[in-house]
Amino acid sequence: MPGVVRSVGQDGTRSASIRAAALELFARHGYEATTMADIGAAVGMRGPSLYKHVASKQDILARIMVGTMDALLDAHRVALLGVDDVTVALRRATEAHVRYHARHRLEAFVGNREIRGLTEGHRRAVLRRRASYENGFRQLITRGTEQDRFHVPSIRLASYAILDLGMGVANWYREDGELSEDQIVWHYGDLALRIAGATG
Amino acid sequence: MPGVVRSVGQDGTRSASIRAAALELFARHGYEATTMADIGAAVGMRGPSLYKHVASKQDILARIMVGTMDALLDAHRVALLGVDDVTVALRRATEAHVRYHARHRLEAFVGNREIRGLTEGHRRAVLRRRASYENGFRQLITRGTEQDRFHVPSIRLASYAILDLGMGVANWYREDGELSEDQIVWHYGDLALRIAGATG
Structure with a gap:
């Protein structure tokens, strides 16, 4: 089922991008000063789609x-x-x-x-x-x-x-x-x- | 002039307390997430009196x-x-x-x-x-x-x-x-x- 595989792959890539963007923001501004909106903006995602990939x-x-x-x-x-x-x-x-x-x-x-x-x-x-x-x-x-x-x-x-x-x-x-x-x-x-x- | 000396002493003590409270808050929450209001609250001082001791x-x-x-x-x-x-x-x-x-x-x-x-x-x-x-x-x-x-x-x-x-x-x-x-x-x-x- 290539469709499923591709979707898993995309999800993995998205999660990795979110993690990388968050890491950069946490390092620059500190965890407490960083918001989910900042992380979303860094990867070009809004709240609802961001929360599909990460819980918090x-x-x-x-x-x-x-x-x-x-x-x-x-x-x-x-x-x-x-x-x-x-x-x-x-x-x-x-x-x-x-x-x-x-x-x-x-x-x-x-x-x-x-x-x-x-x-x-x-x-x-x-x-x-x-x-x-x-x-x-x-x-x-x-x-x-x-x-x-x-x-x-x-x-x-x-x-x-x-x-x-x-x-x-x-x-x-x-x-x-x-x-x-x-x-x-x-x-x-x-x-x-x-x-x-x-x-x- | 004991009055002047005491006032200098108090100012020195106040500045030291502000510095100590800020250090604790910066360590705990990060510099960016800490506000001057947080620092003021930690030493029991409001904005105007806090700014007599520190510029920012x-x-x-x-x-x-x-x-x-x-x-x-x-x-x-x-x-x-x-x-x-x-x-x-x-x-x-x-x-x-x-x-x-x-x-x-x-x-x-x-x-x-x-x-x-x-x-x-x-x-x-x-x-x-x-x-x-x-x-x-x-x-x-x-x-x-x-x-x-x-x-x-x-x-x-x-x-x-x-x-x-x-x-x-x-x-x-x-x-x-x-x-x-x-x-x-x-x-x-x-x-x-x-x-x-x-x-x-």
Whole structure:
């Protein structure tokens, strides 16, 4: 049924456009100052047709923030597939983290500042994913410490520090900047191993 | 003239209360979504008396953001007073940076997200100070590299990484958390030296 397929495709495209426009507006003006009418105007849609695609402004924010964490968790999982050596694992996990933040700066910016804009259930969903993501780094550092490969004054602080490096990249990285995405990703992988006090 | 002194004191206190209330509101709702009426309500003042103390919402934001950078620049300067050794200097500058961010989380949060809310002249004033602050760290790392005390793949990335660590602290630090401010400050000083590849 090509008609149905096309209609699903159009709906997916529309939803993606709405999400992209909302992300841009949330980043520029803040979630609270952005209205559904602003989002509709940005994609050329009026209220009734807009609401066919999204339930509410809160629904869009939740999708953006939960989606961002799911994408990070997925990138982390893929980075570690088939990797045994803990030093290689920490390097790869950091590279995936930094690359995501270089490529998704608006998601990182909005995700960082609008946690208070989420209703309770959505906030819990995001915080659960964040804890799980942070825990992935903490487990790597714990494992490296147990194997006497990493040496840190505090496992928790080392994992926070590595995560904060990536989030910083989202603040200052520009495609036309002095350093390429690959250079930054590679160097930050090195810095993560330094933070972990990696030896051998 | 005690009367005059008291009146100056009250004005200073009032301005400080307005600034504190605005900071809280900007952090919670965003600059754009906050109105002067909201700020007035938070300090129990109506429009006319509020405008005796501050010219505009933009004026408050500019004072917060310029004031934050001036405080950071001052803390940096004080941390380096009389310090010759470049390793000690980088440790102290990082400690001052991290301590400021642990103690001024709202300023850091608003300073990070509302740069777009500033008018052109104010934005330039903030960006000039940011560049100068970042340059302080870059100069330290350059000096350490020239003395063969620091070893980094990129001076620019190492300075960004150290700065981002401090800004991360503003996101997650809590007074009642597992680690004290001093522990975090001390550990992050260590991490900065690791990032710089400090030897000797």
